[in-house]
Amino acid sequence: MCAPGRPIALLLLYVISSASSSPVPTLTPAPPLPLQVLPPGTPPPSTPLSGSAAGCPLTVSPSTLVVRFGDPVTANCSVSQMGFSLLGWKVSLPTPEPTMDRFLVWRVDRITDWGIQPVCYALADTGGKCDITLPLTVYKPPQNVSISFVNLTGPMLEGRQYTLQCTVEHVAPVKDLRVTFYRGQTALGQPQSINSTVETPVTQIFTLDISPGREEDGAEYWCEAKLELGLDGPELPSVVTSQKVTTYFLFSPVNGYELRKGLYCER
Template structure:
């Protein structure tokens, strides 16, 4: 087999030298890129392999706005390294020119991270209103995040954070004050974080907390204690006066 391939290779090389142009493929050549879709952690790196069927490509390149690192090559393929990926979604094009014809293959690189945790703080009841506070930790991209408060299965508030465009992992705290109704006590309250990434939806939720009569602010507790003490004092005074009057009536 080696004795057959060697003359063919020499013939191809001789043809290039005589004609001054590279050999053309027998049909339309192809270009592939692998992987075509890749998700990485924000700030991470990835290798893409660009392969083709051109015997002697005139040129090959990777076109992207992402930072490029190392490069490896072999017959019919080149691998490119992309560094510090921080954009949510980036298109990458592998472009190869063969015998005057240019073809390309496209890959999509995404960077996102599900929240480490979603924590619903125990609500504080002040008067007829209570404060909801939710913590969403180490999430990216924040601009695609929607945070929702629910009482039972009912949505009572939600907020989209599309105004945030930072390129780094972030912690988010969302606060909302709501009026307490007569049926709110002992209702489960939850916080939900949703990343809506152009069709890819990532959900995370907190553990439920309850709004109870114990969920009083320190000021409200102090006022309640003072009121109870005053009421007890009044009852004791009334009781003492009643006993004294009974004793006076018996002595008569």
């Protein structure tokens, strides 16, 4: 009974042994695939943009204005891209109603505000805002210019120092004022100016010290006030001149007695 079953047992053992000695491939799990679609991020908050920044396509024409007080003024603001739903002006003087068009004109019959700063703005569909400021200078030529000597009540003495005074009345803006003193047609030094942030009309005094000699007896002194408003200003600069003052000397006699100005008697 046992003999017939032995070959079968040996055969099974051989099969099992052969199977265990053969290499068995090992399955390694594949690395996970990277995400191909990123989750939507939160958009950055809207921030105001100036006209010079990217994304704020505002243009003002003219780009700079120089206007005499009381004169009319006109400026156009336009937006060159889509995506802006409202265009408007912010000015201290009367302004047009905001519009959904691509341009908006600001027009005033008379400039009556000193230090005005017109601003054009645009509202974006996404809620952002951008704006651009129109540089505007309001000027007024001098109302009057006069010249005089400080504390001089009689004839001048040779060799003494005297002070010329040029008074410029009711001028704006004073920072753009240039004053030059003259003797005859000769300019005395460089034009004078001051640093000031005052934009309303003021009266300003300029001085110049001189030490004239006897050869300048009878010379005429005067001063000139000019508003230098740059390339955007009027073609003819606003120039106002003073009256002329004449110098008279009381000469000291040399080897003689003085009879009158300029005439001497020898001893």
